Amino acid sequence: MVLVTVRLPSPATLTQAMRRLGLSDEEVDTGYGLVLIDPEQDLYALRVTQTAAGRIDPAAGGGHYADPRIEPYGPPG
Amino acid sequence: MRVLIQLRPAPDVVAAVADPGVTATTADVSDPLPGVVLDHSFIPVALPRPVPVAGGDPFSLRQSTTFSLAADQASVMVRGEISDDELSTRLTLLPCMRSDVVGVHADPVIESGLTCGGDASVGDWHDVERLLRVTELQAEGLDGSGVALAVVDTGINAAHIIRHTGRSLTLDAQRSWKPDGVTGRPGEFPVDHGTMCAFDTLIAAPRASLIDIPVLLSRRAGGSAMDGLLSDAIAAFAHLRTVLAAQPESSRSLIISNSWGSFSPRWDFPVGHPGNYSDNAAHPFNLIISSLEQAGADVLFAAGNCGRDCRDRRCAYPDRPISGANSHPRVLSIGGVDTAGERVGYSSQGPGRLTSRKPDVCAYTHFSGSGAFGDDSPDSGTSAACPVAAGLVAAIRTRWPASRLSPAQLRALLRRTADDRGDFGFDYDYGYGVVDVLGVLASLRRREMRVA
Numbered sequence: 001m002v003l004v005t006v007r008l009p010s011p012a013t014l015t016q017a018m019r020r021l022g023l024s025d026e027e028v029d030t031g032y033g034l035v036l037i038d039p040e041q042d043l044y045a046l047r048v049t050q051t052a053a054g055r056i057d058p059a060a061g062g063g064h065y066a067d068p069r070i071e072p073y074g075p076p077g
Numbered sequence: 078m079r080v081l082i083q084l085r086p087a088p089d090v091v092a093a094v095a096d097p098g099v100t101a102t103t104a105d106v107s108d109p110l111p112g113v114v115l116d117h118s119f120i121p122v123a124l125p126r127p128v129p130v131a132g133g134d135p136f137s138l139r140q141s142t143t144f145s146l147a148a149d150q151a152s153v154m155v156r157g158e159i160s161d162d163e164l165s166t167r168l169t170l171l172p173c174m175r176s177d178v179v180g181v182h183a184d185p186v187i188e189s190g191l192t193c194g195g196d197a198s199v200g201d202w203h204d205v206e207r208l209l210r211v212t213e214l215q216a217e218g219l220d221g222s223g224v225a226l227a228v229v230d231t232g233i234n235a236a237h238i239i240r241h242t243g244r245s246l247t248l249d250a251q252r253s254w255k256p257d258g259v260t261g262r263p264g265e266f267p268v269d270h271g272t273m274c275a276f277d278t279l280i281a282a283p284r285a286s287l288i289d290i291p292v293l294l295s296r297r298a299g300g301s302a303m304d305g306l307l308s309d310a311i312a313a314f315a316h317l318r319t320v321l322a323a324q325p326e327s328s329r330s331l332i333i334s335n336s337w338g339s340f341s342p343r344w345d346f347p348v349g350h351p352g353n354y355s356d357n358a359a360h361p362f363n364l365i366i367s368s369l370e371q372a373g374a375d376v377l378f379a380a381g382n383c384g385r386d387c388r389d390r391r392c393a394y395p396d397r398p399i400s401g402a403n404s405h406p407r408v409l410s411i412g413g414v415d416t417a418g419e420r421v422g423y424s425s426q427g428p429g430r431l432t433s434r435k436p437d438v439c440a441y442t443h444f445s446g447s448g449a450f451g452d453d454s455p456d457s458g459t460s461a462a463c464p465v466a467a468g469l470v471a472a473i474r475t476r477w478p479a480s481r482l483s484p485a486q487l488r489a490l491l492r493r494t495a496d497d498r499g500d501f502g503f504d505y506d507y508g509y510g511v512v513d514v515l516g517v518l519a520s521l522r523r524r525e526m527r528v529a
Contacts, residue, residue: 002352003308005361031257032308035315037361038368045361047308065352065360067308068344072231072270072293072337074458075450076194076382076389076423 001029001047003065004056010042017046021060027052078164078500079184082113082155083124084177088148095123095146103155110175112159112167114501119156126150152179158501191422192415192443193387198455200416201445202280208416208441209281209469210514217518219472221282225249225324226332226471227317228464229310232266232291233275241276241448244283253289254316256309258296263289268449273456274336274464276447281468282475285332288320293337307339307354307362314365321372329373330474334467336379336460338403341393355400356430362402363431370407373479375487377467378403379459380412380436386422389458397430404429409470409488412436412508413462415443418498420506424459427505436508437488438495440466466491469512477521494520 006017014034018024029047037043045065048056053064085091086106094101106121125144145151159167159181172178192199214220232255235248253263266272266289275287290313295305314333321331339345339354346353354360366376382389383398392398403410413424421443429435439462446456455461470487482490492509494516499507 001308003311003361032312033257035308035312036318037311037315037365039318040368043361043364045308045311063351066344066346066350066354067306068339068354069341070293070305070307070310070337070339071391072460073379073382073389074270074273074336074456074460075454076387076458077391 001067002050002053003045003067004048004053005037005043005045005063005065006060007042008044010036010039012042012044014046017044021048021056023048023052078161078504079156079158080113081182081184082107082110082157082171083152083179083182084155085152085179086177091123091151091153092148094121094153095148095151106153107155107177110157110171110178112163113157113171116156116158122154124152124154126152156184160502161500161504191386191419193422194382194389194457196443198445199443202277202456204416205280205441205444205446205465209465209512210518211281213518214281214472214514217476219475221285221468221471222475224282224285224330224332224471224474225252225288225320226278226282226285226334226467227288227290227320228271228275228278229290229292229313229333229335230271230274230337231269231293232261232271233264233287233289234266234268234272235264237268237272237449238276238279238447242279246279247284247286249286249288252320254313255291256295256305256312259291259294261291261294266291266294270336270449270460273447273449273461274334276449277456277461277464278334278468278471280465282471285468285471288317290317311362311365314362314369317374318365318369318372321369321374327480328478329480330478331374332467332471332474333369333374333376334464335377335402336458336463338379338381339401340389340391343393358405358431360401363405366402366405367407370484373484375470375474375484376405376408377463377470378405378408378410379463380410381425382423382458382460383425384421384423385426388423397428398425399427399429399435401430404431404435406432407484409438409466409491410436410508411459411463411466412439412506413442413459414439414498414507414511416441418511420498424462424506427508434503434508438466438491438508439498439511440469466512469514469517473517473521490517490520
């Protein structure tokens with residue numbers, strides 16, 4: 001899965017984002033949902049499959065982004 | 078950076094330096110060098126010139142060689158410092174501008190033993206209390222009362238902290254949050270890294286309201302038992318923005334302590350790809366940090382445990398390990414020092430990837446504290462230094478909400494008042510230095526008087 005951003009008038013729903021990006025339920029992490037990144041820019045993020053991300057029209061979305069693993073820093077080993 | 082400068086002054090000066098009966102000074106040997114702060118406490122040293130016995134390359138040591146201290150052959154070494162920001166320019170220009178400069182060489186710190194992972198504790202959390210001047214903070218009413226402090230980690234075990242401190246604890250269960258699929262209740266997660274972090278925030282801010290955000294327990298596809306995905310942190314920060322927005326603007330304060338990061342570029346898109354995280358300020362997580370900071374949150378990140386002296390074995394970045402949000406210009410990146418004030422060997426060094434001047438400041442780590450990893454194991458890593466600093470920020474916020482002191486002003490205050498260590502001014506080991514509470518308090522008093 002990768003992160004995809006989309007601009008939608010707030011408040012937006014996951015259904016609206018999926019419709020805008022042309023995505024099906026199977027291509028989206030619905031448990032994650034739609035997350036507001038920056039209210040001033042009406043910018044949202046959602047998680048989609050790599051294949052679906054490659055299909056999204058760049059004009060509709062704001063691009064796709066890495067979703068790297070994160071780990072606690074300590075104790076150093 | 079500390080440097081050694083090799084000079085070839087006039088032969089009579091070289092002769093004086095080489096003469097054990099004469100004490101020549103740096104001022105005798107060199108005029109001021111542009112961009113170099115000469116160390117006048119250093120006694121210049123004469124360096125002999127290698128001379129091949131039977132001709133040949135004078136710089137090759139793979140032949141019979143003698144060494145000459147003759148005044149017309151030897152050179153002289155002095156010591157100084159060049160700002161990290163100007164290093165490459167000065168190294169190039171100095172030999173061109175001054176004909177007596179033969180070379181400029183590194184002068185690395187040689188030490189018998191920086192504290193490393195696996196070493197015994199250096200002091201305990203009461204020493205940290207003393208170093209953070211908690212008595213003086215509390216005398217000024219700065220104890221974290223009413224201040225929201227989010228610990229974004231593996232979850233908090235409140236009972237363990239209460240048992241180890243013998244004090245009560247305020248846990249804000251209502252404003253706590255967990256990723257989809259994580260089971261457990263705020264303050265009741267297994268004792269682990271997050272409990273250590275929470276404990277360490279309370280050293281300077283014992284009355285802060287802890288918000289439990291166990292993103293590193295996420296089991297989202299791609300994760301494992303004790304890690305998460307950056308998308309979980311994005312969702313957590315979106316939640317924290319609603320927490321902040323619900324506060325009255327006049328008393329708004331939220332500190333977010335993050336002792337985690339991404340160890341490997343393997344999980345990321347390559348640098349230069351528009352979706353990359355480590356070097357890309359436009360990544361959604363880096364954007365949401367800017368958005369929260371602008372709304373009044375203080376965001377702190379551990380610098381990481383990839384210091385050159387004894388790096389964590391998980392570190393996979395070949396250089397510049399302070400990456401992504403840990404190097405964000407709007408966060409405080411926290412390096413680690415032990416309670417003796419020495420940088421711990423694993424504390425990641427700058428420059429950072431999103432902004433060069435990282436870490437910002439250092440705070441205390443590697444002390445006997447929470448016992449989260451066993452009674453004999455210290456609270457260690459920049460993982461401990463970050464919440465120690467977050468606690469100090471929470472203490473300050475008790476009377477200085479974001480409306481009185483913006484997050485940017487608070488970062489500037491901590492940098493400006495830090496106890497300078499390492500090289501003169503900012504350096505990539507200590508940043509601006511070790512947090513200095515007395516300096517902070519004095520500055521806040523002056524500010525209060527100006528406002529009054």
